[in-house]
Amino acid sequence: MKKRYMLGVFDDEEELVHATEELVSAKIEIFDIYTPFPVHGLDDLLNIKRSRLPIITFIAGVIGLVVSIGFQVWTSAFSWPINVGGKPMFSIPAFVPVSFEVTVLFGALITVGFFFLRSCLYPSKVAVLFHPRQTDDKFILALECSGAKFDEEKLGEKLRVLGASEVDISYK
Amino acid sequence: MKDQFKIPTNRKNMCIAMIVLGALVLAYSFYSQGTRAWTNVLINNFYFTTLALGGLFFMALTGVAKTSWMTPYKRIPEAMMSFLPVALVLMAVLAFFGIHSLYEWSHVEVVAKDPLLSKKTAYLNTNFFILRMVFFFGIWIILSRIFLKFSHAQDSGVDKSKSIVKVSAITLILFGLSFSFASFDWIMSLEPHWFSTIFAIYTFSGLFVSTIAFITLTIIILQSLGYLRDAVNENHFHDLGKWLFGFSTFWAYIWFSQYMLIWYSNIPEETEYFVLREHHNWDWLFYFNLLINWLIPFFALMSRNSKRNKFILSRVCVLLLVGHWLDIYLMVSPKVFEIHGLEATVGLVEIFTACGYAGLFCLVVGNYLSKHKIKSEADPFYKEGLHLHQ
Numbered sequence: 016m017k018k019r020y021m022l023g024v025f026d027d028e029e030e031l032v033h034a035t036e037e038l039v040s041a042k043i044e045i046f047d048i049y050t051p052f053p054v055h056g057l058d059d060l061l062n063i064k065r066s067r068l069p070i071i072t073f074i075a076g077v078i079g080l081v082v083s084i085g086f087q088v089w090t091s092a093f094s095w096p097i098n099v100g101g102k103p104m105f106s107i108p109a110f111v112p113v114s115f116e117v118t119v120l121f122g123a124l125i126t127v128g129f130f131f132l133r134s135c136l137y138p139s140k141v142a143v144l145f146h147p148r149q150t151d152d153k154f155i156l157a158l159e160c161s162g163a164k165f166d167e168e169k170l171g172e173k174l175r176v177l178g179a180s181e182v183d184i185s186y187k
Numbered sequence: 188m189k190d191q192f193k194i195p196t197n198r199k200n201m202c203i204a205m206i207v208l209g210a211l212v213l214a215y216s217f218y219s220q221g222t223r224a225w226t227n228v229l230i231n232n233f234y235f236t237t238l239a240l241g242g243l244f245f246m247a248l249t250g251v252a253k254t255s256w257m258t259p260y261k262r263i264p265e266a267m268m269s270f271l272p273v274a275l276v277l278m279a280v281l282a283f284f285g286i287h288s289l290y291e292w293s294h295v296e297v298v299a300k301d302p303l304l305s306k307k308t309a310y311l312n313t314n315f316f317i318l319r320m321v322f323f324f325g326i327w328i329i330l331s332r333i334f335l336k337f338s339h340a341q342d343s344g345v346d347k348s349k350s351i352v353k354v355s356a357i358t359l360i361l362f363g364l365s366f367s368f369a370s371f372d373w374i375m376s377l378e379p380h381w382f383s384t385i386f387a388i389y390t391f392s393g394l395f396v397s398t399i400a401f402i403t404l405t406i407i408i409l410q411s412l413g414y415l416r417d418a419v420n421e422n423h424f425h426d427l428g429k430w431l432f433g434f435s436t437f438w439a440y441i442w443f444s445q446y447m448l449i450w451y452s453n454i455p456e457e458t459e460y461f462v463l464r465e466h467h468n469w470d471w472l473f474y475f476n477l478l479i480n481w482l483i484p485f486f487a488l489m490s491r492n493s494k495r496n497k498f499i500l501s502r503v504c505v506l507l508l509v510g511h512w513l514d515i516y517l518m519v520s521p522k523v524f525e526i527h528g529l530e531a532t533v534g535l536v537e538i539f540t541a542c543g544y545a546g547l548f549c550l551v552v553g554n555y556l557s558k559h560k561i562k563s564e565a566d567p568f569y570k571e572g573l574h575l576h577q
Contacts, residue, residue, distance in 0.1 A: 055576035065491070073489075100453065108447050 017186040022145055023174035025154040028054050030178035035060050037177055049155040072126045079121025083114045145185050192414055192561045194553040202546040209543015216536045222527045225285040227537055230519050231544040232281055233373055234512050236274040241398025242267025243327060244362055246334045250355030253348050258563060258572035259418035263405050265338060266555035268331040273551055275324040282317050289523055292379045304379055311376055319372055323365045330358050344565045378522045381460050385445045392438040397511040403427045404504040407497050414561050421495040422575040428494025439481035463521045468531035476517055480510035512541055
């Protein structure tokens, strides 16, 4: 079943941040906020947890490092040793640039892959937007219409007072 | 919140004690092993000149970008610049009295026997060396005065950012050229047969890391004394931490670039530099240098939380400041010690001399800070600098 949401549409980021502060201090639960660009301070107000993606990046980087060093050692010292410039077959300095590049490559690609996976993004995915202009010039503050205390009339009025240019109801 | 900085008496006494102790140990060292004393003078002269110059470079870099987030603590790079005249005096002492103890090319009879050095005499001769040194310091001191003038004009609420952009752009070019030649002159010419075209950027990367480390550490110390607490928040520390993280890696990158090209091409007149440092008891210091200047800071500063944590940040800053002293020690000492038959060592002379210089530097910096308002609240960019977000 689709859930019912109340949307406060704001024209200005300052008003949005102010409204968010008010709602948070009034202990009204905010479902989510959609903005066309990052707005400073919202993450802290909404108490959003830090992304876990950096952990993936770190692990991917370590895997890339191990794989690249292993592969270079295997090719240049065991599988097909070729004497280059009289250097030892197993020469760490020669492996460093490639290991660095592969570490970065693994880190970057696997991070992007996990990001797509976690946020369920794939080519030709149809975007589910609350409001058609949330990626354009409007700031959307969404409240979930649930719970006994949820008073649509009163909250709609409150959002308007806080500066929302329109208040909509949407289903998702 | 306190506005006017005053050096706490116990810290001031500590600085003076360090200077006196350093001077005594250095004087004893002149008496017992003159060359080692001059080596230490050169190492610390260069190290603290780079810190002072780092203040100038920081002002120019942030000036050309019209940065506002450094305005709350812009007094610190300004204070670092105020060491430049002192550095000129210290360097002049070395150039006039110590040059023959350190630089092989300053001995006319050695140069005459050496065909390579004879060819280099047009550049490497005592008079031109001193002339260049005075010229470089002249440029730096004049530029630092101009920056101070503009900065103090900003303090009275005048927007000088356009002029600052212009003078910063010129400064960056002049700094790049003059510092390159200064590091060739003072450090690379210790081994006049050896050359490395990347050497200047290598010393520069050390300069930038130690500058950021010093600025960060000074802010943390000032905050623990009760200053700047409302001016600098954890977002500022996060940015400084990112710079530390990034530039200690940049240092490692340049270190490796220099090492790998020399290692690969394997030309004797180039490899002598690393052959000397990887053997003869220098090896553990050589690898330790990489450990404390890159590996430990890299992992310590990797996470967001540690960049915003003053405890971790201050420890890493101390580590990097010590590390870059060691780095310069490793650039200077091995060859001089080899020529004069000294053993590889970091002994009491090195430690006390460095402490003495550190005391002097801190005293000069603290003295400047106590003469000016620690917060530049009237600066047109101050408010914007306070509201720094991530």
